Each structure stands twice: as structure tokens, then as C-alpha cells.
Amino acid sequence: DxxxxxxxxxxxxxxxxxxxxxxxxxxxxxxxLVWYQQKPGKAPERLIYATSTLQSGVxxxxxxxxxxxEFTLTISSLQPEDFATYYCLQHNSYWxxxxxxxxxxx
Amino acid sequence: xxxxxxxxxxKPSETLSLTCSVxxxxxxxxxxxxxxxxxPPGKGLEWVGTLFYTGSTYYNPSLKNRAxxxxxxxKNQFSLRLRSxxxxxxxxxxxxxxxxxxxxxxxxQVTVSS
Numbered sequence: 001d002x003x004x005x006x007x008x009x010x011x012x013x014x015x016x017x018x019x020x021x022x023x024x025x026x027x028x029x030x031x032x033l034v035w036y037q038q039k040p041g042k043a044p045e046r047l048i049y050a051t052s053t054l055q056s057g058v059x060x061x062x063x064x065x066x067x068x069x070e071f072t073l074t075i076s077s078l079q080p081e082d083f084a085t086y087y088c089l090q091h092n093s094y095w096x097x098x099x100x101x102x103x104x105x106x
Numbered sequence: 107x108x109x110x111x112x113x114x115x116x117k118p119s120e121t122l123s124l125t126c127s128v129x130x131x132x133x134x135x136x137x138x139x140x141x142x143x144x145x146p147p148g149k150g151l152e153w154v155g156t157l158f159y160t161g162s163t164y165y166n167p168s169l170k171n172r173a174x175x176x177x178x179x180x181k182n183q184f185s186l187r188l189r190s191x192x193x194x195x196x197x198x199x200x201x202x203x204x205x206x207x208x209x210x211x212x213x214x215q216v217t218v219s220s
């Protein structure tokens with residue numbers, strides 16, 4: 001089984017801040033890594049796939065990087081609509097979600 | 107578009123049946139993968155299982171062989187059955203398409219309670 005460890009579980013930030021969320025995979029998953037954003041009461045929405053490919057319509061302040069065992073989601077300048085919970089997903093071997101990171105307003 | 111439907115409230119030991127209706131394209135050709143994901147109240151996302159277009163199915167081992175996913179092409183929908191439910195199966199259940207779950211339904215709440 002592939003284990004996904006996402007950190008932090010929550011963070012407090014202000015509008016304009018740079019935010020970084022990390023997912024670690026064990027064993028490695030090549031670049032088969034996806035990031036989602038979920039707002040309360042809504043289904044998750046795919047933000048990034050194949051580690052770094054931005055979903056159409058997603059603002060360019062979101063970016064993904066990494067490979068194999070360590071991946072990062074970065075929001076370069078946090079906007080009010082970005083306060084949400086973020087999840088990573090590996091699909092290299094079956095499917096496994098990270099535990100989620102709740103981005104809250106400081 | 108994807109739309110889940112289900113019973114809402116169930117009793118322990120019953121079998122959960124959920125359906126995901128696919129609109130805007132044929133289920134036979136619009137995606138290779140069709141999946142189910144669930145989210146217990148206040149918790150994170152958990153992959154339940156996935157159907158590949160060949161008919162192959164993959165399930166989360168944590169479900170201990172209780173899950174079955176199958177497709178009904180005549181109705182353009184796919185379904186999840188989960189046997190012997192307990193309170194731990196209480197969750198919002200989502201259906202999604204694609205290997206990377208690029209399209210999701212809105213979710214359907216399932217509560218297991220005696």
C-alpha cells in the first residue's frame with residue numbers, strides 16, 4: 001500500500017501570504033499526484049494533476065511541484081476565496097488521499 | 107455531469123446501494139475510470155473503489171471485500187453496493203470520473219443508525 005502523509009493538517013494565514021502544503025508518498029508515486037480544493041458542503045475540485053499541470057480555469061497563483069516521494073502545493077498570494085481544505089491524491093497504485101490541510105484565516 | 111442517489115438513512119447490517127447517473131456523454135466512452143469516494147462527517151476523503159471500462163474493479167482493502175461496483179450502460183449509470191454497513195460507513199459518498207477524479211458529483215449523505 002502507498003501511504004500519503006500530508007502536512008500541516010491546518011494552517012492560519014492572511015490574504016497575500018504565500019502558502020505551502022506538502023505531501024509525502026511512501027513508496028514513491030512518480031508524478032502521479034493530484035491536488036484538490038474543497039470548500040464546506042461542496043465536492044472537491046481538481047486544481048492540479050500530474051504533479052504540476054494546472055487544471056483549466058485555476059488561477060496561476062496555484063502551483064505544484066515535486067516528484068516521486070515529496071510534493072508541494074504552493075499558493076503564491078492567498079486570496080479570500082482560497083480559504084478551504086486541500087487534499088493530495090496519489091493514483092500510481094490504486095488511489096490514496098492525504099489527510100487534508102485546512103487553510104484558515106489568521 | 108454526475109449525480110449520486112441513495113437511501114439517505116440506513117440501519118446497521120443492511121446493504122447500501124448508491125447510483126451515479128452520468129449525463130452529457132455515454133458512460134461507455136466518456137471516461138475509462140469511474141470511482142466512488144466517501145467522506146465521514148468532519149473528516150477527510152477516502153477512496154472506496156474504482157471501475158475500469160474493461161470491467162475490472164479495484165477496491166480499498168479497508169472495506170474488507172464488502173464493496174461491489176458495477177455499470178449499467180443501458181441507464182448510463184454506475185453503482186456501488188456496500189454490504190453489512192455499520193455506523194463507521196456514515197459519510198457523504200461522491201462518485202467521480204477519470205483516473206484523477208477530474209469530475210465529481212455533488213455527493214449524497216448516507217447515515218447508518220439503529
